[in-house]
Amino acid sequence: MSRATQPANDTVRPVNLKDALSERYLAYALSTITARSLPDVRDGLKPVQRRLLYAMLQLRLDPQGGFKKCARVVGDVIGKFHPHGDAAVYDALVRLAQDFAQRYPLVDGQGNFGNIDGDNPAAMRYTESRLTTVAMALLDGIDEDAVDFRDNYDGSDREPVVLPAAFPNLLANGASGIAVGMATSIPPHNAGELLSALAWMAGRAATALQPTAEELLKHIKGPDLPTGGILIEPETTLLEAYRTGRGSFRLRARWEKEDLPYGQYQIVVTEIPYQVQKSRLVERIAELLGQKKLPLLGDLRDESTEAVRLVLVPKSRSVPPELLMEQLFRTTDLEVRLPLNMNVLDAAGTPRVMSLAEVLSAYLAHRMEVLVRRSRYRLAKVEDRLEVLEGYLKAFLDLDEVIRIIREEDEPKPALMARFDLTERQAEAILNLRLRNLRKLEEMELRGERERLAAERQDLLELLADESKRRARLKEEFQAARKQFGGGALGRRRTTLAEAPVVSLEALEEPVERYPVTVVCSRLGWIRAMRGTIENPAEIKYKEGDSERFVLRAQSSDKLMVVAGNGRVYTLAVDKLPSGRGHGEPISLSIDLEKGVEILDLRVVRPDGRLVFATRKGFGFVAEEKEIEAQTRAGRQVVNLAEGDSLLGAFPVEGDHVALAGSNHKLLVFPLAELPVQARGKGVTLMKLKDAELADLKTFDPAQGLTWAGNGNGKGKRLADVTPWRGARATTGRMAPPGFPKSHRFG
Incomplete structure (x- = not known):
């Protein structure tokens, strides 16, 4: 449209694209959160x-x-x-x-x-x-x-x-949803237990503090799922999840052993975890069975009708049923993680994560408001009826006069009001009565109804004036609802709580033939396992443009630990690595290594080994190798890196003291015992660094002295007395001794 043809009231105005997108996306996000994805805490x-x-x-x-x-x-x-x-x-x-x-x-x-x-x-x-x-x-x-x-x-x-909402629907039925930038996941709970907890809360004084998770868990035993199953989480985990509103629970299928003739047996799964599709579960087990990844399972049959019945046949009658099920729990959806994220809309429509106590308190406040509003509504109805009854009683004293006025007066309403001292509402009610109903009026019935309604009005007035009476009324309502919904087949708890049996991890694994291998990982990340011990690594061939990075001597039954620059640790089984023929395979096929993330270390896992993790900004801690071993391709986040920081490496513990070298050519020595032992975290300050970075770390025995490589001449050096460089952790240290490498590294 040209300028000349635009309308006179042109409202087109220039707006930055960034501002327009932000405003519209925010409106969309709020709509998704409040009108689509998140439940209301009051009715769920x-x-x-x-x-x-x-x-x-x-x-x-x-x-x-x-x-x-x-x-x-x-x-x-x-x-x-x-x-x-x-x-x-x-x-x-x-x-x-x-x-x-x-x-x-x-x-x-x-x-x-x-x-x-x-x-x-x-x-x-x-x-x-x-x-x-x-x-x-x-x-x-x-x-x-x-x-x-x-x-x-x-x-x-x-x-x-x-x-x-006279029923605690949010927790009883649970909820799930994904909004923009937030999500909710609340598993179902037992209504009888919830109503018991609510009755207890309503019976407390109005000034009482908000109940603790420990107090609530005396009534609520944890999630109660429609498909049953067994919850195998310790009480401490439940407490923490309900205290914060976030967490997860391990849920297992319910199974039983059926004995067969000649010492044989089979396992029957009667309940599967919540939201797991049975057909996909059966397909997955059959797929793993075909791939020979379930060495203890012989056969699988689905004999389900309306009730679930999965029959698992062991490969041998000598296989313990607990061991077979443990293998299936670890590899299939017969065990799942049930998330808890109580992100809901509060009474003001604001999304936030609530604890269990906050959710129940919000529901209790809603029921209190409903009770007050219904009581006021009923009071208005009672007072209106009482006013009408008073008019009826006045009219009953002289029905003939009422009929005369209605028959003879042109405006009967004001005449009735003047003759019997009636209000407009009372006169209107009398005029609206049919004649036959007027004749049926009986004084005793009218007075009886008035007395009942007067007593009800007094009760309602007292209820509205006294919060303790309202709380007592709510307690009665919760107890009545508990009788209605907490019993019978519907109310019976379906999910039970139990402890998982302790099963050795080694028993779940297939025996691996043990023989020496040489693990080779190139600079481009191609990994392979070459049978035997290679004495001269220079003989190993690499792809064009690639070269040596890690060459390890190991056994085929060993496991490898991969330490990545983003602080994640991965675990690889040596027997699962590609053979030494060719150049191997990219390590990214075995682990979910992010693109561009460097592999800092590759080492054989030592059952009793410990590592010192250190970052370039000088933070670190000690971790036991068995505690940080990863079970999945995704690995395990061990070091939480601050913004701008990066992982220096993972250094094996080979002594009781730590030597630190900074890029400022300073050296610090302190006892290893000053470092915390943990499986994940940021760690503590190792060395105070100003305008410098941590360059290297080494653990050693002071009695043996501190050694380092020479400055390119191939000759190592040894510092017998490290006393001048001893200090407390998180101090600056002092300048390194003469001859210390200019690279600020020990080797």
């Missing part, structure tokens, strides 16, 4: 779930009523409250009905709603649904001004901001 629901339940309530799909097609429910939700795709709404509806996904299903489904194998549900035109008793508890009191309502997306209807 996301907006689509809340709208589903409210739409089904409007359709009168209560547990005593009939079912309706899910397509009808989805249509109402989309048309009235949730203008998104029907697939997303139906997926949410299906999940609320799956008893293997929801600990306490909120939707009673009729038809094919999928199964634990991961099969898809039928189309919504075939399935039917209605609300469950648990869902009705969440909606209880919604028509009694218990919660706020807001306009729907087009202003044509009203929807609840939150549900009254």
